[in-house]
Amino acid sequence: xxxxxxxxxxxxxxxxxxxxxxxxxxxxxxxxxxxxxxxxxxxxxxxxxxxxxxxxxxxxxxxxxxxxxxxxxxxxxxxxxxxxxxxxxxxxxxxxxxxxxxxxxxxxxxxxxxxxxxxxxxxxxxxxxxxxxxxxxxxxxxxxxxxxxxxxxxxxxxxxxxxxxxxxxxxxxxxxxxxxx
Amino acid sequence: xxxxxxxxxxxxxxxxxxxxxxxxxxxxxxxxxxxxxxxxxxxxxxxxxxxxxxxxxxxxxxxxxxxxxxxxxxxxxxxxxxxxxxxxxxxxxxxxxxxxxxxxxxxxxxxxxxxxxxxxxxxxxxxxxxxxxxxxxxxxxxxxxxxxxxxxxxxxxx
Numbered sequence: 001x002x003x004x005x006x007x008x009x010x011x012x013x014x015x016x017x018x019x020x021x022x023x024x025x026x027x028x029x030x031x032x033x034x035x036x037x038x039x040x041x042x043x044x045x046x047x048x049x050x051x052x053x054x055x056x057x058x059x060x061x062x063x064x065x066x067x068x069x070x071x072x073x074x075x076x077x078x079x080x081x082x083x084x085x086x087x088x089x090x091x092x093x094x095x096x097x098x099x100x101x102x103x104x105x106x107x108x109x110x111x112x113x114x115x116x117x118x119x120x121x122x123x124x125x126x127x128x129x130x131x132x133x134x135x136x137x138x139x140x141x142x143x144x145x146x147x148x149x150x151x152x153x154x155x156x157x158x159x160x161x162x163x164x165x166x167x168x169x170x171x172x173x174x175x176x177x178x179x180x181x
Numbered sequence: 182x183x184x185x186x187x188x189x190x191x192x193x194x195x196x197x198x199x200x201x202x203x204x205x206x207x208x209x210x211x212x213x214x215x216x217x218x219x220x221x222x223x224x225x226x227x228x229x230x231x232x233x234x235x236x237x238x239x240x241x242x243x244x245x246x247x248x249x250x251x252x253x254x255x256x257x258x259x260x261x262x263x264x265x266x267x268x269x270x271x272x273x274x275x276x277x278x279x280x281x282x283x284x285x286x287x288x289x290x291x292x293x294x295x296x297x298x299x300x301x302x303x304x305x306x307x308x309x310x311x312x313x314x315x316x317x318x319x320x321x322x323x324x325x326x327x328x329x330x331x332x333x334x335x336x337x338x339x
Contacts, residue, residue, distance in 0.1 A: 020245060027241045032233075035240070039233050048233075049240065056244045057251050119230040137196055138224070139231035144196070159198075166192050173223065180226055181219070 009069040016063050027056050033073065033140045034080045040131045041084045043124065051087055055080045073142065074149035081132070081150070111179075118179045122172035130165035137162055185216040195224060265330040272327050 008029065014022030034055050039048040058079050066072055123131055129151070136142045136150060147162075148155045173180065187210050193199050194207050211217050 023248075024241045024245060027244055031235060031240045035235055036231060036233050040231075045233075049243075052240055053244045053247060056240070057248055060248055061251060061255055115226065116230060119227055123227075123230070134227070135231050138228045144198075159196075162196070163189070163192060169227065170220075170223070177219070180223060 008072060012063065012066055012069055012072060015060065016066070023060055026059075030073070030076055031056075034076060036135050036139055037077055037080045037132060038084055040123070040135045041081070041128060042087075047087070051080070051083050055083050058083065071149065074146045077136070077142075077146075077150040114179045118173065118176045122169055122176075125172045126165065126168055129161070130168060133158070133162050133165050134169065185214055187211075187214065187217050188220050191217065191220050191224060268326055268330045 008026070011022045011026050011029075015026055031052060035048055035052045038051045038055070039045070042048050042051065055076065059076055066075065123134075126134070133147065133151065136147045142150070144155045144158055147153075148158045151158060151161075153161065187207060190199065190203070190207055194204060199207065207217075211221060
């Protein structure tokens, strides 16, 4: 873990000096995190790809402002969230996802597709904050301090909200156990 | 649904919030409790579903290709911003030192010489401006310049 942090510290310093290889490596390490957050906010693959690029461009235009490697991940997440909000402010529309859209996206309804549709639908029913909280903690494995920094909440509040979000998600999945198992 | 008291601990377990002893206790419990096993499977399925497949290298290549262009735009924005600031600074200076003292007949008491100069210039402009169409045109262009600067400043966030 420490060596990974040190690697990122070195990459940030190199990127600050204009090293393109370091920038590319930083994108490779963090693109999953950024893309997933944006995808959970927009529910659109191609828009998410564009906004992920936009996020990294903004990151590298401002990378000289990064003073501490510990705050780098939360900082990127904050930029990603702001980029999506700016995008919606500009386009004046908000993403919604329907069961039909998910069905259309996944095509045929085999067992695994049915499972995916059920989970996607349950996730789509959550409010944006719950989706982001679950994404950051479950999939991206950010620690409580990092999540708190991204969400501008206290650590104890994050913990409470994650528990509530998880319970809400579980409630939306109720009755679909057969599809999931 | 949550018929087992350990269910709530699963999320703490997944977030690494349990002590070693609590972890061992939960892992032992998971081996025998079907309710918790089912909850754990759902947790893992959700985690899988949150993951999104990305084409390798696509985001990297696109970003690195767009970056130099954006850096150039950023530099242009900086000079544009500097230009707007100069225009606004000049406007503020003219309003403070020429127009206001003239219109309000406000003597700049701490600077009597400057006061004499500014009100003199104000009177000079007020006499010349209506009579001289070139000066009126310059004034009109200047007002347009200020308006465009203010407009672009307001809309310069992106």
